[in-house]
Each structure stands twice: as structure tokens, then as C-alpha cells.
Amino acid sequence: MTVETTTEKQVRCPACGETGKRVSALTLRALLKEQYASEISDAEDSCCGGNGETGCNAVTDETGYRFCDSQACDVVYFAEEGGAIFKKEQLKVVVGVKETTGDRPLCYCFGHSVATIKEELRTKGRCDALQDIRERMNTPGCRCETENPSGSCCLGSVSKGIKIAQEEL
Ligand SMILES: [Zn+2]
Incomplete structure (x- = not known):
């Protein structure tokens, strides 16, 4: 050790090793x-x-x-x-991105989940969740910081959720 020990920040999950x-x-x-x-x-x-x-x-x-x-x-x-x-x-809420079954909420502000996406795909043949979120997120809409476990925008996880829903149907 040539430098004084600084507190090494833990940026990787202690359980799985992914960068948080x-x-x-x-x-x-x-x-x-x-x-x-x-x-x-x-x-x-x-x-x-x-x-x-x-x-x-x-x-x-x-x-x-x-x-x-x-x-x-x-x-x-x-x-x-x-x-x-x-x-x-x-947590008080289900972390949708960490579940493999069930409703799996993805958008906590407007209520989109893998379950609602599947329902959309079943009834309309397409999913408008991303469009819906984009339209509503600015008006003023989003409360991701206090609603979504990730604390940030859900568009990425909703995109993944649509793929998951398509595969599961
Ligand atoms: Zn982890």
C-alpha cells in the first residue's frame, strides 16, 4: 500500500456482483x-x-x-x-423486474405490468404501453423517484417486459 486507505465504495451488488x-x-x-x-x-x-x-x-x-x-x-x-x-x-411493492411470474409491475406511475401488457397483446394484438407512458410522463405524470423501486424511468423495463410478455403468450 503506497496510498492511505480510502473507503472503497461498493458499486457492485454484494449478492450477484452486478453493478448497481x-x-x-x-x-x-x-x-x-x-x-x-x-x-x-x-x-x-x-x-x-x-x-x-x-x-x-x-x-x-x-x-x-x-x-x-x-x-x-x-x-x-x-x-x-x-x-x-x-x-x-x-419493500412495500413487488419489484417487477425481479419476478418471473405474476403481475410484475413495471411502470409504477401508470400501472403497466407484464400482466397488463399481455392483456393488451391478447385483446388488441399490440401493446401501446410505451406510447402511453411517453404521452403521460410529461403532463406532469411521472413520480418514478418515489413510486418505482429503481427510482428512475421505467421505459427500459417496459420494453423488456413487452418482449417477455410476447414470449410467454
Ligand atoms: Zn444483485
């Missing part, structure tokens, strides 16, 4: 069950109120948490430091 996507603490607090959500520190909530006596913890861009989207992996969130992990059963 950065996710906001807000997302974890919104989607983890109550008893786990309280473990997530949130600068806004824990703020001293700005009186300057004790000093607030500054909000940093580094959220400190990552989302694992591997289907075969039970871990949904992990901390970049400290080793905390949160598994599927610790």
Missing part, C-alpha cells in the same frame, strides 16, 4: 417498509432546522445507495458504504 444503479435515499424511504425506511437517513427530515447551532449535515450528490436490477437476485438496494442491504421482502 445509483438510487436516491428518497426512493428507499418511499418504498421500503416502515421499519426499514427509518434506517435511511434523510437530510431534509433530520435537518436541525437551519438555526446553525449544531450545524446541518449537508446533502451530498452521492446518494450512497444503489439498486440491483438482476432478476435472479433478491437484493434490491445496497449501501455503497457500511454493508447494508435491503431485499425484495423489505
